Amino acid sequence: MTTIVNYRAKEERDDFEVIQSKITANALFNFMREYSYLEKAILNMAICPRYYPEDISYLNLKYNSKDLTEWYIPMTCFCDIPLHQISYHAEGNSILLNDKGYGKFSIAFHKEFGIRKGIQPIHYLNTSSAQVEELTAALNILINKDSDYSEDSDILMNFIFEYIRMIKPYTGKMKRRDRDNNVIEIKKNFQDEHEWRYIPKLNPRELPLMLIEEEEIRAEEINKIYTDSILQTRDGVLKFDVEDIRYIFVDTLQNRNRLIQFIRGKRKGRRLSSQEKDILISKIMVYDELKEDW
Structure with missing residues (x-):
């Protein structure tokens, strides 16, 4: 099932024009919970995706x-939330002890860089819509079909499987780790x-x-073998590259100084x-200081 989709390399485009947004941020933020993740990204000047449930x-x-009920997709997630609205995304809901947010450490890239690299806004689905009903019918046929595919059906299947890696329900459930590191x-x-x-x-x-296979998911949950x-x-x-970065966030002045010394x-790397x-270094910003002015 997971090897059905044909691999087709996508080239970066040089002939596009990015129109600046007036509502969302013109940066793509990748938030992290731990300082070490930030150092690792800067060490290699690269972000490594992981398989997420x-x-x-x-x-x-x-x-x-x-x-x-669940599958794992290899990805790195970003958001284009304006700076003055970013605190809930970074810190979570303080009322819910189990919602810790995505962390105060971040690398924010120019949105033009993200578009050039094929980073894509996902499609949020109303689970009561006709589109979800039809998607369910199509997927149940595709993932359980054993016969050979024609070239035309290969193209359609590739499109659908690319599409389903870019969807999410408007509201729903997600796995997180609580303050005791338990999965909830x-x-x-x-x-x-x-x-x-x-x-x-x-x-x-x-x-x-x-x-999708139970053995693959179990291996990833226990040993992270696919992500690694x-x-x-x-x-x-x-x-x-350095010019692709718009901001770097750390949580405190102490970690800003630590990151400066590291760089x-x-x-x-x-x-x-x-x-x-x-x-x-000039791009480093301290989250806790900025928050005072939001």
Whole structure:
């Protein structure tokens, strides 16, 4: 099932024009919960996607005669929420002890960079709509079909499987870890996240484009073997340059100083010139200070 989709490389386009938004941010923010993730991204000047679980119970799918309620998609998530509205996304809901948000550490990229790299705003679905009903019918046929496909049906199937990696219900459930690191489910209005996704260009001969089989999901949950393998693929990671970055967020002044020292002393990973290091440092902002003026 996970190797059906044909791999077709997508080239970056140089002939597009990005029109500046008047409502959403003109940056794509990738938030992180831990400082170490930020250092790792800057060390390699790249972000490595990971396989994330998606609750799909709203689609009412059957696979091998069993209810299919979850699949894992390799991705990196971004949002284009304006700065003055970003606190809920970063910190979560303080009333709900289990909603910790996505973290105060972030790299924000120019939206033009994201569009050039194929990062895509996702499609939020009303689960009561006719579109969801028809999508359910089409998917139940495709994921359980054993016969050979014609070239035309291959094209249609590729489109559908690309599409379903870019959808989410308007409201629904998601897995999170609570303050004791236990996996829990919380309810969310997903459209509030303004989510964009980077889906890596994986060749199915290297890694699955989605995890659906129980054995694959179990292996990923226990050992992260598929996520760890993305680094070994040819085009899996999202590479960036200094000029692609608009902001870097850290939570406190202490971690700002720590990150400055890390950048200045950077010897491993992707090499940067002294000028590039200075430019990178100039982009660092302290979340807790900015929040006072929002």
